Amino acid sequence: MDRERFLAQLERKLLWHFSGARTREVVADYRDYFEQGKADGRTEQELCEACGMPGEIVRSLLEEERGKCIPPMAVFCLWCAAVLCFALPLPCVREGTAWLTLLLPLGGLYLRREMPISPVPPPVRRAYVLGTLLSAMLTGMAVQWLSAAAGGEAAWGVPPQECGPKLSLLLTAARLMAAFFWIAGEARLRGTRVQWPLSFLLAGIIEASVGLDLLLHRLDTPAGFLSGALPTVLLPLAVGLVLCIAAAIDRKRVDAWTAR
């Protein structure tokens, strides 16, 4: 393997676990290492072999991070996000739109690339995140069950066609909060500050998806669409669109910030 290929591979692998700034720092150190090694009369091949595979370098760096604890705030935020996901948006469940809340974990996967390092090694982090999600899911289910037992089934099980503007607004707020908590939890887990544009983008995608789904379900009921249903459909779409645009604009600022 030649130097440039080695460094490109190293950079790609580092970005999965570390921030852009830290990645650049490590790659710059290894670039120096190659230059000084070459000046010392060693070949690129020899230097690559001495370093090991890029994946092994990343593993060594992560191993040195071992022993740092999980910030409790991260667990709390992820827990809140999951409770909101599983307990609150269920009025949509009859129409099969509740699965859209699964976009939140997908957003989390996207963040793996975009946000800086987690202070704990991946297996520990995964165990904590899964444990948090599971306990929150159970809590969410318990909330539903208690609600149904207390005669609140009409409130929790109402189909989207019957969602009034107030309930729709409440659900939008709940989904926004879930997106915010998720991003905040991830940020805490990675020891960095909350990246608002990512939070907006995630919430925006969810809102737009929910709005689109409701719109598709209403196409056969034009009368219902006009009588009070309009805000239910358009509100999530409008919020989603505005947030996506805001994120697209602010994204440049995020890039500028990480490039420093």
Add this chain to the structure above:
Amino acid sequence: MDSQMKKGVVEMALLWMIGREETYGYDLLGRLSGRIPGMQERVIYAILRRLCDNGYTETFSGTVSGGPVRKYYRLTPAGQARLRELRESWEALRQFVEELGI
């Protein structure tokens, strides 16, 4: 030798070398690599980074006698305290091994 033990020795050696003179990464890797069996350069580099993250060392850009600009390392007061602590542990360990006659 246990890898954690080796890492402890490498940590002490790095702090000692940086404490004696301000130096750069390649020089440190070159002086240590091959001296401790089974200790690869990438592991030494990762330990060097951790020492910096923990505040035991700090970096600055510098040159020596007109050479290229390099990232140099120097010891901080926290690093000196850490080195003292490691040396005391090492001394106690060495005495114990000697007493056993291994």
